[in-house]
Amino acid sequence: MNVIESNQLTKMYGKARGISNVSFSVKEGEIFGFIGPNGAGKSTTIRTLLALIYPTSGSATIFGKDCIKYAPEIKKEIGYLPSEVFYYENMKVIDLLKYSASFYKKDCTKRIHELAETLNLDVSKKIDDLSLGNKKKVGIVQGLLHEPKLIILDEPTSGLDPLMQQKFFELLREENKKGATILFSSHILSEVQKLCDRVAIIKEGEIVKVETMSALTENSYKKFRLEAVNHVTSEVFQLDGVTDIMVKEKTVSFIYKGNMNAIIRKIAEIPLQNLWVEEPTLEEIFMHYYEKEE
Amino acid sequence: MNIFLHEIRAYGKSTFVWTVSLIALVLFFMSLFPSFAKDADQVNELLQTLPEALRKAVGIEIGHFTSILGFYSYVFMYISLCGAIQAMMIGASILSKEVREKTVDFLLTKPVSRTTIIVSKLSAAFVSIAITSLSFILCAYFIASYVKTETENFNEQAFFLLSFTLFFVQVMFLAIGVIASMLLPKLKSVLSLSLGVVFAFFFIGMFGSTVGEASVRYITPFKYFDSMYIIKNSQYEWSYVIVGLVWIIATFIASFYIYTKRDMNAV
Numbered sequence: 234m235n236v237i238e239s240n241q242l243t244k245m246y247g248k249a250r251g252i253s254n255v256s257f258s259v260k261e262g263e264i265f266g267f268i269g270p271n272g273a274g275k276s277t278t279i280r281t282l283l284a285l286i287y288p289t290s291g292s293a294t295i296f297g298k299d300c301i302k303y304a305p306e307i308k309k310e311i312g313y314l315p316s317e318v319f320y321y322e323n324m325k326v327i328d329l330l331k332y333s334a335s336f337y338k339k340d341c342t343k344r345i346h347e348l349a350e351t352l353n354l355d356v357s358k359k360i361d362d363l364s365l366g367n368k369k370k371v372g373i374v375q376g377l378l379h380e381p382k383l384i385i386l387d388e389p390t391s392g393l394d395p396l397m398q399q400k401f402f403e404l405l406r407e408e409n410k411k412g413a414t415i416l417f418s419s420h421i422l423s424e425v426q427k428l429c430d431r432v433a434i435i436k437e438g439e440i441v442k443v444e445t446m447s448a449l450t451e452n453s454y455k456k457f458r459l460e461a462v463n464h465v466t467s468e469v470f471q472l473d474g475v476t477d478i479m480v481k482e483k484t485v486s487f488i489y490k491g492n493m494n495a496i497i498r499k500i501a502e503i504p505l506q507n508l509w510v511e512e513p514t515l516e517e518i519f520m521h522y523y524e525k526e527e
Numbered sequence: 528m529n530i531f532l533h534e535i536r537a538y539g540k541s542t543f544v545w546t547v548s549l550i551a552l553v554l555f556f557m558s559l560f561p562s563f564a565k566d567a568d569q570v571n572e573l574l575q576t577l578p579e580a581l582r583k584a585v586g587i588e589i590g591h592f593t594s595i596l597g598f599y600s601y602v603f604m605y606i607s608l609c610g611a612i613q614a615m616m617i618g619a620s621i622l623s624k625e626v627r628e629k630t631v632d633f634l635l636t637k638p639v640s641r642t643t644i645i646v647s648k649l650s651a652a653f654v655s656i657a658i659t660s661l662s663f664i665l666c667a668y669f670i671a672s673y674v675k676t677e678t679e680n681f682n683e684q685a686f687f688l689l690s691f692t693l694f695f696v697q698v699m700f701l702a703i704g705v706i707a708s709m710l711l712p713k714l715k716s717v718l719s720l721s722l723g724v725v726f727a728f729f730f731i732g733m734f735g736s737t738v739g740e741a742s743v744r745y746i747t748p749f750k751y752f753d754s755m756y757i758i759k760n761s762q763y764e765w766s767y768v769i770v771g772l773v774w775i776i777a778t779f780i781a782s783f784y785i786y787t788k789r790d791m792n793a794v
Contacts, residue, residue, distance in 0.1 A: 283636050286790040308638040319629035321537075335529040336637040375633070 234261045234297075236383055236414040237282065241291035244277055251277045252438040254291065259416055264409055266429035266446070267418035274438040275418040276316075279387050282416075283313060295383065309337065312381035316388035318372035320360050326371055327356040330378060337379040348374040352400065365392040373401060377408065384408060384415045390424060402428055423512065455493075458486040459500065460507040472499060488513055530634075530644060534651030538617060542655040545613040549606055549659065550666045556602040557670045560595060564679075567593035584733040588755060595681045599671060600689060600754035606663070607696050607749060608729055613659065614697035615721040617652045618704020622786060623714050631791050641787045649779065652701055660694035685761045692752040692763075699748040699771055700725065702778040709785040745770060 237259040244251035252274040259265040267275050280286045282293055284304035293300045295307045320329050327345075334341035349356050354370045363371065369392045376384065384405070390398050405428065409415055419425050425432055426446065434441045460483055467480045474491030483506070489496050500508065563570055574582065574589050582588070586604050591597030622645065625631040634644060667690055668683075675681060703724065708714055728747040735743030735750060744750040744767070751767040 280791070285632065285635055286792060287788070305638050305640045305643075308636060311636065313632070313636040315632050317629070320633060321630055322628070332529065332533055333633070333637070336639060 235259065235294075236261050236263075237265075237293065237295055237416065238297075239278070239282070239291075239293040242278065242281060242288055242293050243290045244281055244286060245289045250274075250438045251289075252281070252435075255435070255438075255440055256291075257433045257440060257443055259414060261414055262409070262412060263431060264405070264415045264417060264429045266425035266432035267416060267435065268420065268422065268425050268432050269435035270420055273435045275420075275435060276387055277438075278435070279385055279416070279418060283308070283311070283385065309379075310382040312376035312379065312384045314372050314376040314384075314386045314389045316391055318368050320368070320371060320375075322361045323359070325357060325359055326354065326363070329360060329371065330356065330374060333375045334378055339379065341378045344378050344380065345374060348377055348404075351404065352397070366394060366397065369393055370397070373404070377404070380408075380411075380413075382413055384413050386415065386417045388419055389417070390419070390421070454488050454490045454513045456486070456488050456509075456511045456513040457496070457500075458484065458509040458511070459503070459505055460484050462504040462506055465503060469503065470499065472496065528647070530639070530647035531651050534621065534648055535654060538621075538651065538655045541613075541617075542658055545609075546659045546662045549609055549663045552609065553602060553606060553663070553667050554670055557599065557667075557674050560598050560674050563598060564593055564595075580737050583739075584737045586736065586754070591755070591758075595671060595675045595679060596685060596689070596758050599667075599686070600758065603689060603693070603754065604749075607693055608725065610656075610659065610663075610693050610697045611700040611725045611728075611748070612721055614652075614656050614700040615704040615725050616717055617655060618701040619708045619714065619721055620704075620717045621648045621652050621708075622705065622782075623708040623712075623717070626712070626791070627715075635791055642783065645783055645786050649705070652705075653698070656697045656701060657694065660691075660697060663693060664690040682758070682761060685758050688761060688763065689752075689754055689757050692757075695752070695768075695771060696748050698775055699751075702775045702782075703748075705782045706778045709782045709789075712789070 235258040237257075239255055239257050242255040243253045245253075255274070255278055267278070269275055277286070281288050282295065282300050284301050287301060296310065298307055300307060321332075324332070326349075330341075330345050330349075334345065345356070348354075349370075352370045352373060354367060354374060358367075360368065360371065369389075373389075376386075386405075390401070393401060405415060405417075415428075417425065417429060429446050431443065431445050433443045462483070464483060465480060465485055467478050467485070470478055470485065470487060472491075472495065474489050474496070475487050476490075478485070478487040570593055571589050574587060574592060577587075586601055588597065592601065625634055635641070664687065668686065671681065671686060704721065707720060707724065708717075711720075714720060729749055731743065732747040732749040735747065744753075748771065751771050752763060756764060
């Protein structure tokens, strides 16, 4: 069963583009990544799904129901965490969480305290006095306290330190094991790689590709940069899978996809001063996708 | 219901301060009344020397100023002004503050419809204003009963009718505030907008009284109720009440429509 089904979803801001013809579906129990550079339309898509903004054309269903028409009903089972969290500043954390819980017809007190404990969040403080990271924790608790069936996260990790990020991911995996479906938007590839089963890549308002994580990692592009002792020419690296080669005197950089042993053997032939093998940035990976498309 | 209670709590402190201030204001002015009444002739003579246009603008009518209702209606003009500011501020802020303080995502991703949100919020605004108005009316009545001269009894019905116009004027300004915040989605400062609009209407009213132009009365809520007419006839001029009600209902319907259709864009 599909928890989210987006069908040609389009949002225009006057003549400016928001998103156009976005179609994808998220299966029940899946962790679905939504990845793209800033301004690609991730938030616009999510905000349309949540009926914060209305689509210009197209439609989407959540739990099989139209996301605009049945918005209040659907949201009983949705937990949402935005990238930037803002709450009523003069309230205490616990009062805010209770206010949040009051919208759901179940007792969430136990869950609030469990979550707060896991995240080391002091609920007796005023929201005003919290640091950015702690505000984010309030957001996490607020999004999970009613044990939603669908968790929607819009760039949720900003402001969390690595340790907290890990705890947060553990929490999400736990919820996922209990049956929650997760839609996770991010512009950081490694984050999505860690967590997601499938990803949709979005750029300039359109979905470029929907791919399983395993397929994406099979196409594992690596960025090589090396500094040779002597001058080198680009002919040395005429090898299948090498692209974007740039030679500048003794330094060479290129992107490689293919058998690791082949390229390492090639590099071993050259007297080296230094070598870097890095994950390419998201943009660089995108470039490959776009080249394929064209 | 939870949104309603949340809003009542959020506005509780400000409602309390406004209520106490209005009561303090009427207490201060009315405590001056006995000395005015004692020297009624001299006061009237003094007022006679003021230019007629000025007297009309500030709502002083000779002969009435030294009766308790006349004096009260003069003070009441400024009470209405303050009450209007309070109402306009609540109206302009109750929906727009969520956008300004960016808490709108929190509220709108909860399982409530936008209609529920706007109804709860407007009810909370309405109740806050009602608390202010009714507390004021009661206290003003006790104050007036206390300061009246031994010989003079005032018409209680006229007193209550006159005092109740505070609530009506407040609801009208609440409606103006709400529709202003809907038409100006990027509204930054509620205070300056509210003061500006309320004073503009107040001065239009003053100007209208000076030139004696009846049609001006329909423009500004401050002139929907003529205190002299209420004191003399112990009733309202119903055409104004009807226009006022229509205006209030129309504004609320328009605000509902705009609010439920609006895109809540990311910050």
